[in-house]
Amino acid sequence: MIDAEPLKRDGLRRQGAVVMRLLRQTYPQAVCTLDHAEPWQLLVAAILSAQCTDARVNVITPALFSHFPDAQAMAKADQAKVEELIRSCGLFRTKARSIIASSREIVAHHLGRVPDTLEALTSLPGVGRKIANLILGDAYGVPAIVVDTHCARISALIGLTDHTDPARVEKDLAEVLDPADWIDYGHLMVEHGRTLCVARRPDCANCPLAPHCRYAAGS
Numbered sequence: 001m002i003d004a005e006p007l008k009r010d011g012l013r014r015q016g017a018v019v020m021r022l023l024r025q026t027y028p029q030a031v032c033t034l035d036h037a038e039p040w041q042l043l044v045a046a047i048l049s050a051q052c053t054d055a056r057v058n059v060i061t062p063a064l065f066s067h068f069p070d071a072q073a074m075a076k077a078d079q080a081k082v083e084e085l086i087r088s089c090g091l092f093r094t095k096a097r098s099i100i101a102s103s104r105e106i107v108a109h110h111l112g113r114v115p116d117t118l119e120a121l122t123s124l125p126g127v128g129r130k131i132a133n134l135i136l137g138d139a140y141g142v143p144a145i146v147v148d149t150h151c152a153r154i155s156a157l158i159g160l161t162d163h164t165d166p167a168r169v170e171k172d173l174a175e176v177l178d179p180a181d182w183i184d185y186g187h188l189m190v191e192h193g194r195t196l197c198v199a200r201r202p203d204c205a206n207c208p209l210a211p212h213c214r215y216a217a218g219s
């Protein structure tokens with residue numbers, strides 16, 4: 001009996017490569033939309049972005065970073081002051097706690113530098129796999145796939161995963177995407193989810209992925 005798995009995986013790899021080409025043509029400008037100048041700023045911005053738009057985070061961070069320019073300064077911060085500066089992004093108490101606690105960890109255990117491994121990053125308070133992968137990719141150039149809601153939803157629509165759990169989605173994508181494409185894939189998924197494949201009103205008529213999409217095939 002022929003094992004169909006390798007054939008299926010080859011097909012998915014081809015599909016992944018085609019999707020990358022089409023999305024790069026459609027969104028040549030897709031990059032991380034959280035403003036940052038170095039890894040610690042990206043870490044803070046990513047913590048702030050939970051249930052908040054990147055645009056709102058980008059309004060908040062200039063004042064926050066002018067008061068607390070690095071992990072050393074933030075490690076000594078007064079929580080009430082941080083809360084005041086980030087209040088408009090929601091969940092501000094929890095986020096302030098995470099930003100201060102993670103900065104303290106970075107100072108105490110990583111010489112003040114944001115670590116560059118998945119294990120060390122995910123051990124920081126407030127940092128899960130999604131933020132860790134963002135830091136690895138955008139701050140350090142290490143191939144990593146950021147699976148947010150856009151990425152999980154659209155990856156399932158175009159058949160690259162059958163899962164919804166982000167860790168499973170990430171594993172499926174890692175098996176079929178070229179590591180050289182991992183960082184861009186996350187940015188392209190976000191751009192596509194914000195522009196054409198908006199969750200409740202996807203613009204399938206103008207979508208370059210329509211020939212490769214389960215939803216378009218069934219609609």
Ligand code: SF4
Nearest residue numbers: 197202204207210213
């Ligand atoms: S065809 Fe429609 S549902 Fe499919 S990826 Fe494009 S916009 Fe989204």
